[in-house]
Every structure is written in C-alpha cells, then in structure tokens.
Amino acid sequence: MLRKIEAKLLLVDDLPGNLLALEALIQGEDRTIFCASDAGQALGLLLEHDFAIAILDVQMPGMNGFELAELMRGTEKTKHIPIVFVSAAGRDLNYAFKGYESGAVDFLHKPLVPHEVRSKVAVFVELYRQRKALLRQLDALEQSRREQEALLAELRATQGELQNAVRMRDDFMSIVSHELRTPLNGLALEVQLRKLRLEQNRSDAFTLDRLRAITLRDEHQINSLTRLIDDMLDVSRIRTGKLSIRPQPCDLSQLASRVTENLAGLIGNAGCSLELQLEGPVNAEVDAFRIEQVLVNLLTNGLRYGAGKPIKVRVYGREADACIEVSDQGMGISVADQQRIFQQFERIAGNGVPQGLGLGLYISEQIVEAHGGHIELHSRLGEGACFRVVLPYGVAEVG
Template structure:
C-alpha cells in the first residue's frame, strides 16, 4: 500500500451528532471515514472492508459497545483490528478493564480532546499502512524467490535440452559456461578459450573476418550475429549461426557475453537448393500480378467504354430505322452526345497516361491567369452540379481576405482587384484539365444536395507575408471521403478504392494520377486531406507564381483563355417501316444501373409490343417483383452496388416461395472472364454488351414463341 492511499476508519455511535463531531475532528487526516449507527451496522461494515482503527461508543441501545467488540474479535478478518472505546457515562475501573479485556487498545472519555483523538487515530492509521506495506513486500519477496527458483530450474532444463548451443564468456573472451550442444557443435571443451576454440574450428576461408568481426563487436560491448562455416576434424563442413549479447553489471558496465550457436547446415543447403526455384516463383508471381492488373483494368475499361457505346449504337440504329417525334429525337441526340463525350474523355485519359509513361507529354508554357482557367472549368461542370442540386461555390482570397463573389456566374476576373496576382507560368489547357478533373471528382463523389467549393488564394512562406510564393487552389467536397488505408494510393495509376464489379462509382482510376503528373510538370504539388469515409475530401494544388525579371507581376500578362464548345451537327433521322409487334404483351423487367441503357432498351422493346418495367438496382427490382410477375428479366452483370448475380439469387429465392419460374437474361461485358460466364450460367442466356437490339428482340421472340424476322 502506498503512503498516499487512504485507509478506512470505522466510527460507531448511535447518535448522529456524535458521528458528525468525530468526522469533523478526524476529517483533517484525509482518510476514508466510515460511519455506523449501531453495533449490527458496524459488523456489516466489517464483512467486506478492513479498518485501521475502530472508534466504538460503549453506551448504545440493543447491542452495546462491549458486546459489539466481543463479536468483532470473533471474526478472523477483524481479530486484530485496534478498538478505541468512547464513553461519557462512567470512568469505572471495572468497565475500563472490561474494555481492555475485550481487546481494546485505548479508552477515551467524552468530551473528547480533539488533538489527543487525532494523534491516537493517526498512529493506528500509520501503523496500518506500514503493516500493509510490509505484507505487500513480504508477498512480493516470496513471489520473487519462487520465480527465481522457477527460473533457475527452467534455465537448467533449457540449457540441458536446448536444441542450440549456449555459451557465456568473461570480458576477456574466456569461456565460463557451455552446454553440451555447444561443445558438440563447435568441438571444443569448457576449459578451452572461446576464441581459441573457434579459431581452430572455423573454416580457413572464413576465419580471419569472423574473428576480426567478433573482436571488434564484443570488445565494444555490442551485439554479435553472423553465419559462417566450421570445419570438422574429419573434413566435413557445416554452417553455424552465432549470436551473442553483452552482459551488463548493475552499473551498466560490460562484464562478458552470452550467446548461442545453432547448426544451420540443413537450412543453408535448402536455401541453395531453392534459390532458383524462389527466383522463378517470384518472376511467375510478378507476371501473374501484372496479368491480374491488366485483366482488371481491361475489364473496367471494357465496361466504361461499352456502357456509353451501348446507348450510342442503340439510339443511332433507332434513329436510322425509326421515325420519332421531335422530343424523342432530341432526347436520343442528347444521349448520344453525352455518352460520346464520356467515351472521348476516357480515351483522352488513356492517351495522356500513355504519354506520361513514355515521357512524351509536353507543356506549352505561357503566363496564365488561374481565375480564367477555373471559370472555364466551372462552366464545363456546372450542369452536372446543377443536376445533383450541389451547392457550388468559387471563392477568391487575397492574402487571406475574400474579395470576390461566391457566385461563379457573377465573377468577372478582369474587373476584380487583385486578379493579376493569380498568374502562373503554365499550359492553359493542361491547367484547366487539372481543375476539371478535381471538380468532376468532387461532383461525382458528392451526394445530391451536397457542397463543392473551390478556393483560390496567394500563399506566402514568411510570417510577414511580404513575399508572394505560390498560388493555392483548394477543391473541397462533402462527399464519401477517403479511407485512411487508401489515402496514400489516391494519386496512383489504375488504383481505385473499390475495383470490384459492384463498385458504386464509375471511372478508370486515371484522373488523379494525371492531375499529379500535370501539377508536377508545372513545378507544383498536390495532396489530399480526408478524415475518413463519409467526411468529404479536400484536394490542394500549389503552383509557383509567375514573375518578371524584377520579381513583380505584370497585369498586362494576364492571358485570355478561350474555351470554345462547338456544338455537333444534329443528325437527321431516316424513316423506316415499323416492325410488327412480335413481343406484344410480353412482360419484361430490365435491371441496369445505367439510366441511358435501360431507357434505350425500354424504347426498343416497347416498339415491338413488350410491356417494360425498368429499374436501376437490385432493391428496386425486388420491390417491383412484389407487384408484378415478368415473363423475362434482363440484368446487367456489371451493375453498381449489388450486381446481377445477387439479383438472380434473390429472384430464385422468391420463385421458390411463389412456385413459378422467371426467364433470366444476363448482359455481360465483352471481355467477361470464364468465371463470370460460369456464374452467369444461372441465367437462361447471356448477351455481350453493347447489346444488339436485333439479337435481343430475336431472343425475346423465342421466349414469346414468335417467329422473329427483323
């Protein structure tokens, strides 16, 4: 027990005012004062607690102090607990003797002298603490002795049975102990010097450097570890691993070495035998890993390219063969244009990465006003932000003071004060590509109703802020955030936090890698901050400011960035004779997370008489199946979130409950793996994407029992 810990003091009196008086006197001792209003209550306190001293009133109704003391002494736990009797009614020697006979250590008469009471209680408190400490030390010493005996027995057993040699030396290197395994391994006896024993046994080719290394390390009190060869008298060679550590005195001085000798001949032979195998295995694993990365990337690339291609080809074929009203035609053209731009961007990203890998990406450097660059990038993503009702803001700060509107549409960069401060030497198109990638990322990963904010500021390196050093662009969002495990890999090529077929967001994982390379080509830096999933992310780009020879920024060097957006010519639909309604009244459920795809498929099937229900997820599909029973279900294997495999599993479970069968068709990537096709075997048919409308109609016509000649 530490001296600072509190001990228990039991106060027993049937008058509450007396207990309060005792408590007031003893409170300055800072101990745990336990109050009892009767002898019975005092005995209950003694059941679970130990007390340094008991102050016991003699005159109490029912069980008086003497009877209470007698019962206290009958309990093993309180047999030796000091008792001080307190009384105000009698000073009779007979009663005093009776109290002492019951084991009392003192007899005090009321009114009590506070100082005397405190001093007596303090003595017993101190005695209790010291007694407890002595007991603790005695217990600890007994445990230490027992542990020492156990350790000695274990050491003797360990030394005798150890599979490795054990030795000890003094400061001069003379051997003071060896076990039998050590003597057998090194072929020397205890009385021989350790160095002499080794020098005789060490292989001649290893002897000089082994002994030099041993002496250099052990004389300095360092640890030693080495592998070398020993030469036996009969000429056989075996390998040993010798380890040793310095033994230190209580003052920290080196007094010798303790070490082990292990025969590692078999391990060395196995290592030599398997070296080539390991190399081949490593090469094979590297090749397999490269193939896996290639396959994963190709699968993702196939899906990302063919998903928009499905809508482009489908609508193009419909526009060529069917006559639609103006609204449907406009929607078709808009879908074709949007998906074509998506494909073009993917291809540009792939080409940029190819240029980066080959070192062929070049910049055309001119003075660039970053305000204009950011405005142009914002214009290109504004519609995407508005579609998701995202709160989009562009803030400009001059040395920490905001001086521009938060509304991007109201920003006029040439009229705002301080805009000339945001000049950098760069390639306008590439810098706009950097900003566009960051903004697109923020919008893609931010849920509807979220917030994306761009901050542009000038930062300085010194505290006085007298020297402009770089421009900082900060793009923040309130999106899904980045997990701490994935944060270090955000800017790596082909890396995505979720690369499975059920990933929640599309993309090749190239955008941020391109951002980093372009920023570094501009002698800048980019890094990301995120507190984890669900907390949003902030990307910070820093670019060096542009200055003339005198270190000043010239306002007249602000470039005019042109960002033309030519509109493609509107294709003209051709009329054709409508096909017969060969799918009339066929009930079809389409499950595809790509809105353009199931919009296209719905249009195609309805033109041939089918009754189509289109949903975007497995959960929506299961909800729809509660209301209808389709003849055919079409599901995309590469859906976001839950895929078609999960859909089929749930549908088959529902069929078992209803006792009916739904025909299922899977849409698979063109580069589908054997494993994917095997899983898709649960479907009655699988069609590669992009789906040919004629093949789809023909397949459904077979299920409808119609002769299809489109």
C-alpha cells in the same frame, strides 16, 4: 590448386644455429618460414599470421615450449595450429605424455633425421592446404547459396509483379469494356430509335426541340468516350515518359472560372451547387490544358462522390506556390483508401458501385508532379474530402 595456397611455418628455438639448421631442412618454394628466438617473439608472430604448423623447441629460457603450447591452445586464433616439439630427451614416455598434454601432435627427436623432418612437415603442410581448400569451397557454397536465395526472392518478387500486372490487365479490360459500353449503348439505342422513326416516316420525331435534345445526348456520350480514350492515351504517355507539359503564363483564377462554366450543365444534372472562391488573379507558369484536365478530374470526382451536396472550388496564392482546392461534403475517404486512390485503376465505390476507369487521380497526380508540384488530400469518412493542388509559380518547359 592446393599448391597455390600459401603455407606459413613457425620455428621457435633460442639457439640461432638450430633455427638455421631446421630452416634449411624444411624450406621450399611453396612455403614461407618465420623464426622466433623466444616465446614472446613467437606469440607476436602467431597473432599476426595463420600458420600451417609450429615447431617448438622444448628447452628454452623463460617460457619453455610446453608453456608456450598451453598458451597457444588457450587462444582462439592459435588453438587449431598443429604443434610439433623438438626434444633432446629421447623417447621417454613421461616426457612425451607431458608434451601431448600440452597440445603437441608429434615430436621430433634430436639429433634430427632429415627425411623424418621433411616427411612430417610435408604431411602437416598438406593437411593445412586441404583444410584451407575445403574452407574456401564451403565459403563458395555458402556464397552460392546466398546468391540463389537472393535470386529466388527476386524471382518470387517478379512473379508477384507479373501476377499483379495480369490482374491489373484483367481488371482494366473489364473496367474499360464496361465504361466504353455505357456511352456506346446509349449511342446505339439513339441510332436505332432514329432509324425506326425514319422507317415510319415520323417527321414529328425530328422537330427542332427534339433535335436539340438528341444532339445534347449524343454530345454527352461522345464526350464520355473521348475522355475515356484520352485517359488511356495519357496513361500510355506517362508510362513511356512522353507526357507533354508546355508551361505558359496563366491566371489560375480565370482557368477555374472557365472550367466551372463549361461544367455547369454537368453540375446541374448532378443536383449540386458550386461555390467558386477566387482570391484575385493567381498567375503561374503552367500548361493550362493539363491543369484544366486536373481540375475537371477533381470536379468530376466531387460530383460523383459528393452525394449532391455543395462543392467548393477555391483558387489562391501563397508565398511560394499557387493552390487550387476542390472540396465536397460527401462520403469522405478512409485513411486506407487515401493511400491507394492515386494508383492506376483504383476506385472507391460511390453509392455501392465503383465508377470510371480509376485513372483520373493517377493522371492528375502525374501532371501536377510534372509541373514540380503535388496534390494534398484531407478527408475523413462521412465528412467529405478536400483535394489541394499545389503548384510552383514557375516551371521550366519540358516535353
């Protein structure tokens, strides 16, 4: 592995013959040798390459080897390069002290001894390769640490999502069991009551007027169950991308009139009055069944949270889109709640008790967005709420 790490060696001497002789002594397949004839040329090479060792001749015209070494030690890029001086001054201690003070790690004395030169260079090259290998290992460890931290963060996020999914599942099952039980309990009580009357041969309990009332109650409970089931099916379709939208030409004003007429009984039972404001025909390419579903959801919420006060439905066209507004004068919605009520299973406590599955607004928003539109909400606590459905006049058929 260490042999694969390239080792670059720098030789600096003003005499070409000395450079050639030294290069011949230390060259090898695992090394690249660069030669410089003066300090200026050497500095250029030092700034461009990372060297395992620099072998400097002390006696050079201009800047000598000691001065070049001091300059190298003062430069961030080159201060860690081992410096070996080549000197003809013998082994004079003062001379050696000056060399080490300049930054040398060793000396080669002229005349050069081939075995000594090769051995010393080999030691520094090996040290360089070991240092590079260690740095690579440290880099790999650091990269591995960062990857592990990222993986851990991802696992924590996944754990949070799973915990949230489990919480949503538990909440959903609790809500569904409660919401389904209410109409089922009503139907069960009606059946038990009729069974008791039949066992008692009470024919007076089944007059036409009473049968009409019983049928209306049954129809109401069945409609409630059907709507709950349809909502759950729609959520499944949305999650799997199978929500069907089939646009056809439709007058949104007529659609709103039909929906409010169908809900007249529900509106009356809630003790509300409804104002329908239609600004002429408003034609758009929509899935009428799905937009009816949206309008029913918004009106139902208005009745639920409108505190028995008037509700207004307005249909109008703008230059680029068509709008359906449903506004009430009820409890209003806080800014914090406005951010969450379009999510699944999110509900606001009306009269202290949350009602419904918390799916109506989520499904409505998905339907409107599937048409290329959006829902706007304007509300303040205590001042009612206005939901505006904004639809383009035409959408491409999907689903």
